[in-house]
Amino acid sequence: xxxxVAANPKGPLSTRVPCHQQRHTRAVMxxxxxxxxxxxxDYRHTKQLITCSLSMxxxxxxxxxxxxxAISETHxxxxxxxxxxxxxQLSMALAALQAQPPLFxxxxxxxxxxxxxRGDAIxxxxxxxxxxxxxLFPRCFFSSRSAINTDLYPSVMNGHxxxxxDPNPNTNPHSPISIAGVGSAVFFxxxxxxxxxxxxSIKRFLSRESPLIRAYGAIRFDARSNVSLEWENYxxxxxxxxxxxxxxxxxxxxxxxxxxxxxSLQHTWHIAVDQLQATLHQICPHFTKIKESSxxxxxxxxxxxxxxxxxxxxxxxxxxxxxxxxxxxVKVVLARCSRYLTDTCIDPVELLSCLRVxxxxxxQFCIQPPDAPAFVGNSPEQLFHRKNLNxxxxxLAGTRSRGFTNFxxxxxxxxxxxxxxENIEFAVVRExxxxxxxxxxxxxVVEPRKALRKLPRVQHLCAQLSGKLAREDDEFEVLxxxxxxxxxxxLPTEEARRFIEENxxxxxxxxxxxxxxxxxxxxxxAVGIRSALIGKGxxxxxxxxxxxxxxxxxxxxxxxxxxxxxxxxxLLQSKEPKLLSRNKKH
Numbered sequence: 280x281x282x283x284v285a286a287n288p289k290g291p292l293s294t295r296v297p298c299h300q301q302r303h304t305r306a307v308m309x310x311x312x313x314x315x316x317x318x319x320x321d322y323r324h325t326k327q328l329i330t331c332s333l334s335m336x337x338x339x340x341x342x343x344x345x346x347x348x349a350i351s352e353t354h355x356x357x358x359x360x361x362x363x364x365x366x367x368q369l370s371m372a373l374a375a376l377q378a379q380p381p382l383f384x385x386x387x388x389x390x391x392x393x394x395x396x397r398g399d400a401i402x403x404x405x406x407x408x409x410x411x412x413x414x415l416f417p418r419c420f421f422s423s424r425s426a427i428n429t430d431l432y433p434s435v436m437n438g439h440x441x442x443x444x445d446p447n448p449n450t451n452p453h454s455p456i457s458i459a460g461v462g463s464a465v466f467f468x469x470x471x472x473x474x475x476x477x478x479x480s481i482k483r484f485l486s487r488e489s490p491l492i493r494a495y496g497a498i499r500f501d502a503r504s505n506v507s508l509e510w511e512n513y514x515x516x517x518x519x520x521x522x523x524x525x526x527x528x529x530x531x532x533x534x535x536x537x538x539x540x541x542x543s544l545q546h547t548w549h550i551a552v553d554q555l556q557a558t559l560h561q562i563c564p565h566f567t568k569i570k571e572s573s574x575x576x577x578x579x580x581x582x583x584x585x586x587x588x589x590x591x592x593x594x595x596x597x598x599x600x601x602x603x604x605x606x607x608x609v610k611v612v613l614a615r616c617s618r619y620l621t622d623t624c625i626d627p628v629e630l631l632s633c634l635r636v637x638x639x640x641x642x643q644f645c646i647q648p649p650d651a652p653a654f655v656g657n658s659p660e661q662l663f664h665r666k667n668l669n670x671x672x673x674x675l676a677g678t679r680s681r682g683f684t685n686f687x688x689x690x691x692x693x694x695x696x697x698x699x700x701e702n703i704e705f706a707v708v709r710e711x712x713x714x715x716x717x718x719x720x721x722x723x724v725v726e727p728r729k730a731l732r733k734l735p736r737v738q739h740l741c742a743q744l745s746g747k748l749a750r751e752d753d754e755f756e757v758l759x760x761x762x763x764x765x766x767x768x769x770l771p772t773e774e775a776r777r778f779i780e781e782n783x784x785x786x787x788x789x790x791x792x793x794x795x796x797x798x799x800x801x802x803x804x805a806v807g808i809r810s811a812l813i814g815k816g817x818x819x820x821x822x823x824x825x826x827x828x829x830x831x832x833x834x835x836x837x838x839x840x841x842x843x844x845x846x847x848x849x850l851l852q853s854k855e856p857k858l859l860s861r862n863k864k865h
Contacts (some may be wrong), residue, residue: 281833330479334699335539335546337467338480341521345483348541349383353489358393362377362403365392366564367533371535373559377552384542387464387484387520389492391535400527401565403634404459404645405628415461415561417519420631421456421796422457422638423803455528457643460495462558464551466650467494468514472502478755478797481518486540487799491526494518495796497646497789497807498655500763504780505673509812509820510788512651519648520795522558547758576621577816578852584616584785587837593782594833596824600778601829602702610707611778614824615840616785620817627653627813630850637735637846643797645793654789656810657846659734660766663757664792664803668748670757672716674709675742676766677701678839692731692738692759703727705740707828708765713744715760719753720746736845743850754802758793767791767806767824788812790822793824809849821847 356372359365372390400420407415434480467481481494496518499510526533536559540551585593600606631645638657647653660675679695682688695701709725716723723746732741748757768791769775779787789814795804812820823843826838835839841848 280769289361295345303841310437314569322427335465335469335541335544337465337549339544340480342579345363345479346484346550348385348387350381350386351486351489352386352485353391353491353639354391356390356812358395358719360392360395362396362398362532362534362566363564364561366559368392368573369534370559373552373556376538377556379547380552385541385615386754387489387492387537389489389535389537390712391491391526391533394532394534395533396594398525398527398532399531400455400457400459400525400565401628402421403525403630404461404760405566405569405632406563406567407459407561408626408628409459409567409683415558416463416647416649417463417466417518418459418461418647420457420459420628421495422489422642422643423778424640424642426792436746452814455491455526455533456526458493458495458524460519460523460524461562462522462555463519463674464522464537464646465520465729467496467516467518469516470514473498473516474760476655478758482799484520485797485799490799490801492520492619493536493798494520495646496702497644497794498792498805499789500761500767500787500792501780503775505786507786507788509814510786511654513646513654513789517646517648522555529723550781552740567685569629574625574629574633574850576623576851578619579622582618584618585783589784590615590630591833592835594827594831594836596782597778597827598831600701600804602825606774608778610704610765610826610828612824612826613779613836614763614783614787614791615823615837615844617821617823617844617848619821621819621851622817624815624817625813625819627655630811630813631655631849631861633850634846637733641734641809642794644805644807646794647840652815653813654794654807654810655813656794656807658805658808659732659739660760660795660806660808662764662795662804662806664801665748665751665754666801669745670716670748671743671745672761673744674705674742674764675713676705678842679735679738679739680842681736681738688733688738690731695738695740696729696731700828701740703830704826704828705742707770709742709744711765712761713771716744716746716757719756719760720748722746732810737842738766751800754797758804762793762806763791764806766826767808769826789823809843809846813828819847819851 290306336339354486356368359742369392379629404418414477459843465484468512469477493773496516498516503513520537520539522537524535536557538551540548564862597611600608631643634657641657641659643657645653645655662675663672665671677695679691682691713723713725725742725744728740728742732739763772789807790810792807793804794807796802821844822842825839
């Protein structure tokens with residue numbers, strides 16, 4: 280099919296689509312034809328820049344000096360009223376691109392269709408999960424917190440409840456509230472610890488001019504620790520730029536496709552087009568609603584690693600080191616892995632949907648590489664958000680349950696605010712993050728210095744920090760410096776890491792690691808807590824951690840683990856499970 284025939288309303292293309300779509304077809308073909316002519320001109324000036332390239336695992340380049348992609352483009356196609364028409368429009372656009380491919384040896388192109396109706400990103404992802412085809416993997420979901428933290432209250436006694444605004448708010452109405460994606464135009468995975476080389480490899484495919492081309496993924500809590508079987512396919516880090524992506528907006532939505540290629544590593548334009556076309560053929564052009572009662576399961580067994588006796592021993596050992604003079608350890612965060620075996624397989628997307636009621640003022644995420652379990656979570660904690668030079672982060676520590684009445688809730692909150700143990704833990708986290716940001720920013724503002732973050736089941740002490748970077752390229756240093764924070768690792772960082780490695784009897788994997796996305800001019804990461812690994816069979820691993828400082832009581836912290844894991848437990852536990860391993864030795 281030639282471009283001329285495709286643009287002709289009497290040609291073959293017009294016989295394949297309804298009449299009311301032909302004006303969209305002509306607009307698409309006209310746009311793509313003009314793009315082709317522009318690329319011919321650009322090619323003459325950019326071809327000589329391509330001196331090295333990457334495989335489509337974008338981190339496989341051995342050369343530390345990586346040439347930029349020849350082109351990075353985003354193009355908006357005409358808006359349509361429904362998701363079904365958006366899918367049709369993308370298919371036609373891809374056919375036109377096949378007819379007149381770009382002349383460049385490498386590049387990344389995003390085509391997006393605005394949809395007038397607002398759709399639900401989780402419902403779109405659930406519709407794709409109904410297909411048995413493995414072409415719909417990998418998949419991802421990410422939902423940012425709202426611009427205003429409506430449950431962040433100052434630490435005052437007079438009941439004042441004016442919420443603090445996010446110091447780095449997202450006020451762009453065209454920026455996604457939630458995204459869901461399937462397939463990978465390019466992915467990034469490695470076994471070595473995440474480095475500046477890996478970060479540069481990812482950023483090579485991103486640009487300021489294409490802000491919605493983003494790489495979504497996660498990084499291991501500790502890349503130096505041994506990798507267990509369930510985390511094997513994640514590597515030390517895993518990121519993906521989705522092939523097909525649904526964006527849920529404040530008003531309306533967007534369906535997009537992204538194609539990336541690099542000839543010198545045998546991932547040619549034609550291979551990339553064929554892979555994208557195969558994915559598009561599997562895309563379901565509608566939403567599948569998830570019933571609240573859809574996640575019905577019975578728990579056959581529940582086991583803990585560590586068991587309660589082993590937990591007590593580890594906490595007491597940490598306290599001896601904290602109190603003693605032979606170690607610099609001030610705080611260490613110890614975690615527990617709860618393994619649920621259920622009588623039915625759990626759909627990660629259905630679980631994600633059921634968790635939404637718990638997701639107020641929290642990041643929701645789901646990452647699932649091919650042939651791997653899904654990493655799902657509701658994290659209340661921001662690691663950092665960068666927009667141009669502006670950077671924000673937060674300190675989160677200390678935990679209490681919510682009250683059944685406003686009166687009880689208020690007094691529980693006051694107990695948290697004035698707890699000596701909790702304030703020691705919180706101050707360690709806040710001051711450490713502030714010190715780290717001050718090394719990268721000219722000035723760091725901490726406001727509020729201490730407040731209550733109230734979530735549906737728990738409440739925490741919280742502080743917000745913001746500053747301005749000297750250079751946008753300092754983003755990698757921000758990530759490297761802030762992770763792991765004392766909220767999930769401890770202090771000093773290396774002493775706490777070694778204690779965790781020597782005493783925890785399971786692999787954290789991506790739990791408590793950075794989870795989020797890189798973009799051209801903006802990036803955002805949460806801390807991967809309040810999370811679970813949903814297996815392909817009937818096994819679910821739920822993770823939770825607690826900070827150990829001077830004054831910690833082992834049994835109280837065990838109860839805190841139950842509280843933090845309760846958002847998953849309540850969905851999985853329809854009857855009392857049999858506890859298999861309370862007395863199991865490690």
